[in-house]
Amino acid sequence: MADQQVSRDQALEALKEKLGVGRDKTYAAMGAFTTPEELVEAGKKIYGMGYRKLDAMSPFPVHGIDDAIGIPRSKLGWMVVCFALAGLFTAQALMYYVGVINYPLVIGGKPLFDFTFTIPVTFELTVLFSGISCTLGIFAFNGLPQLYHPSMKYKISHRASDDRFILVVEADDPKFDVQKTTADLKSLGAQEVEVVVG
Amino acid sequence: MSGVRQDPQLLGVNPPLVQGGRDYHDVTDDISSITEAKVYETPMKYWIALACTSSVVLVLGFMLSYLVANGIGVWGNNRPVGWAWDITNFVFWIGIGHAGTLISAILFLFRQKWRTSINRSAEAMTIFAVMCAGLFPLFHTGRPWRAAYWLFPIPNTDLNMWQNFRSPLIWDVFAVSTYATISVLFWFVGLVPDLATLRDRATGKMKQLVFGFLSLGWRGSARHWRNYEAGYMILAGLSTPLVLSVHSVVSFDFATSVIPGWHTTIFPPYFVAGAVFSGFAMVMTLLIICRYLLNLQNYITIKHLENMNKIILVTGSIVGYAYVTEFFIAWYSGNPYERFTFFNRAFGPYWWAYWSMMTCNVISPQFYWSKTLRRSVPFMFCLSIVVNIGMWFERFVIIATSLHRDFLPSSWGYFQPTWVDIMTFVGTFGLFLTMFLLFARFLPMIAISEVKGVLAVEKHLYSETQREEVYK
Numbered sequence: 223m224a225d226q227q228v229s230r231d232q233a234l235e236a237l238k239e240k241l242g243v244g245r246d247k248t249y250a251a252m253g254a255f256t257t258p259e260e261l262v263e264a265g266k267k268i269y270g271m272g273y274r275k276l277d278a279m280s281p282f283p284v285h286g287i288d289d290a291i292g293i294p295r296s297k298l299g300w301m302v303v304c305f306a307l308a309g310l311f312t313a314q315a316l317m318y319y320v321g322v323i324n325y326p327l328v329i330g331g332k333p334l335f336d337f338t339f340t341i342p343v344t345f346e347l348t349v350l351f352s353g354i355s356c357t358l359g360i361f362a363f364n365g366l367p368q369l370y371h372p373s374m375k376y377k378i379s380h381r382a383s384d385d386r387f388i389l390v391v392e393a394d395d396p397k398f399d400v401q402k403t404t405a406d407l408k409s410l411g412a413q414e415v416e417v418v419v420g
Numbered sequence: 421m422s423g424v425r426q427d428p429q430l431l432g433v434n435p436p437l438v439q440g441g442r443d444y445h446d447v448t449d450d451i452s453s454i455t456e457a458k459v460y461e462t463p464m465k466y467w468i469a470l471a472c473t474s475s476v477v478l479v480l481g482f483m484l485s486y487l488v489a490n491g492i493g494v495w496g497n498n499r500p501v502g503w504a505w506d507i508t509n510f511v512f513w514i515g516i517g518h519a520g521t522l523i524s525a526i527l528f529l530f531r532q533k534w535r536t537s538i539n540r541s542a543e544a545m546t547i548f549a550v551m552c553a554g555l556f557p558l559f560h561t562g563r564p565w566r567a568a569y570w571l572f573p574i575p576n577t578d579l580n581m582w583q584n585f586r587s588p589l590i591w592d593v594f595a596v597s598t599y600a601t602i603s604v605l606f607w608f609v610g611l612v613p614d615l616a617t618l619r620d621r622a623t624g625k626m627k628q629l630v631f632g633f634l635s636l637g638w639r640g641s642a643r644h645w646r647n648y649e650a651g652y653m654i655l656a657g658l659s660t661p662l663v664l665s666v667h668s669v670v671s672f673d674f675a676t677s678v679i680p681g682w683h684t685t686i687f688p689p690y691f692v693a694g695a696v697f698s699g700f701a702m703v704m705t706l707l708i709i710c711r712y713l714l715n716l717q718n719y720i721t722i723k724h725l726e727n728m729n730k731i732i733l734v735t736g737s738i739v740g741y742a743y744v745t746e747f748f749i750a751w752y753s754g755n756p757y758e759r760f761t762f763f764n765r766a767f768g769p770y771w772w773a774y775w776s777m778m779t780c781n782v783i784s785p786q787f788y789w790s791k792t793l794r795r796s797v798p799f800m801f802c803l804s805i806v807v808n809i810g811m812w813f814e815r816f817v818i819i820a821t822s823l824h825r826d827f828l829p830s831s832w833g834y835f836q837p838t839w840v841d842i843m844t845f846v847g848t849f850g851l852f853l854t855m856f857l858l859f860a861r862f863l864p865m866i867a868i869s870e871v872k873g874v875l876a877v878e879k880h881l882y883s884e885t886q887r888e889e890v891y892k
Contacts, residue, residue, distance in 0.1 A: 281613075
């Protein structure tokens with residue numbers, strides 16, 4: 223496991239050099255917990271200590287952690303509503319243009335355009351636009367895709383997708399202090415506490 | 421939450437959904453190890469199965485080439501049965517797909533925790549079923565490379581035409597293509613956290629690269645999860661009306677025509693119930709095989725299978741009720757053509773198809789009133805196949821029997837499939853099973869992150885000893 227970690231670090235360094243993002247700086251202090259309940263508990267406490275630039279990493283969504291460490295609600299829904307309306311208008315405009323302007327053709331004496339027969343296509347395009355925008359939004363709002371993130375330097379970051387619940391105090395936080403923050407994390411019962419530079 | 425414990429007396433009814441005392445790391449290991457196994461570690465029976473199904477894909481390839489080279493006259497479609505096996509197979513496969521979306525979206529909105537072990541494979545099944553379905557309308561155009569101009573509103577100068585948006589067939593194009601797209605997106609969104617798990621465990625350079633690329637840099641940050649959960653909820657909310665609309669629109673292809681036997685308002689709900697019914701049966705068939713081949717008994721428990729059987733029972737009963745209603749309305753309408761069509765369905769030249777459908781779809785699911793049968797794996801495996809046979813016959817009965825004897829007795833006929841019809845349909849099964857086998861081996865077949873979410877709850881609900889037991 224140690225060898226693997228070393229080669230991983232080397233690969234990361236090479237990658238960063240290639241991309242020209244070499245300049246290392248302190249990213250955060252990170253500590254791991256073994257259960258989601260401990261993470262939420264620690265999150266509440268560390269927020270109470272006055273830290274604000276917080277994050278957590280977990281293998282599944284831990285309920286309550288976002289409120290505990292002050293992560294705002296997702297704004298994804300608003301974006302999707304806009305795209306849903308765009309899909310709705312696109313469908314209506316398409317069928318109006320085709321049926322009335324570009325190629326008016328009377329079939330069975332039916333009107334050239336009417337909202338009734340446009341319902342199915344309009345519905346489908348609304349869903350299509352919303353669905354695509356929602357998927358792209360999930361990643362775009364998270365800043366993904368991303369080739370490198372400093373949290374990868376944390377020695378057990380690979381367990382954040384397995385069985386560890388990691389609390390992150392970012393170095394941008396005004397209260398951040400290498401000694402003090404490390405001690406704070408340890409006092410909350412975090413294991414493998416480490417100041418991550420990357 | 422802590423303090424609330426499952427009543428020991430209810431353990432038989434509500435056993436843990438993750439059994440065998442698995443912990444977070446065990447879940448990761450159990451499911452990733454299937455993907456990570458070396459070629460020689462994967463059981464030989466898997467490779468034999470894959471060899472068989474992929475040979476059938478070759479048959480499909482040959483049949484489609486033969487069709488394109490010779491024109492669609494090689495299929496049995498002809499007057500008076502102009503829509504025959506191709507549409508039957510299209511509706512059959514589209515219907516199969518519906519269970520995947522029902523499990524992933526509707527059960528998600530209803531907070532049914534048991535969906536987590538089966539949703540990934542059901543969603544994959546949806547995508548493969550829609551792929552098979554799409555082949556039939558695409559190839560029945562005869563020139564599939566030009567089909568895009570006929571199917572989608574693409575401005576063009578050579579044909580100089582647009583689609584007729586008053587036709588339900590174009591609605592169908594939009595419904596099915598939207599359904600395929602949204603299903604793929606939903607599936608991929610759910611896969612990303614698990615791909616990140618595989619990336620973090622990957623040892624080889626190639627695996628790191630592939631999973632690193634596919635997981636898009638997912639790191640499980642609380643911010644990630646917040647947007648992810650919001651987005652997942654929105655996608656589920658969108659897929660729910662979508663899945664209902666798709667088979668409704670498919671049924672409009674028939675219901676908006678004036679053919680006796682098709683021109684009924686019962687079609688949309690009846691088609692949707694039938695789709696869910698057949699789809700659950702197909703999920704059942706596939707899951708029982710995978711559960712056995714890949715040792716997933718701790719995740720796909722008897723409780724999961726029993727719940728699915730209950731849905732089969734409900735939807736099967738709705739389908740049965742719809743059959744009876746159709747018959748009643750045909751009589752009650754007083755319309756002689758309607759009456760004749762339904763009498764002809766049951767006692768005309770296609771009586772064997774009608775009664776196969778009735779037996780498989782109406783009578784067979786009623787066995788699930790018995791708890792013993794509902795929980796018996798061999799029984800449910802056989803029954804799931806019976807249901808799928810029945811649902812294929814349902815589409816065949818609706819399509820062929822309504823068309824083969826229309827208003828003028830002088831133009832009556834009898835449809836028989838050609839060997840190309842039959843082998844093309846067999847070929848799509850090859851494609852479907854091959855895709856599913858590849859998926860089950862090379863991607864996480866169970867949603868790792870979602871199962872862990874369920875496990876986190878169950879750790880409070882059940883004691884360690886209760887969780888360690890395997891409930892039969």
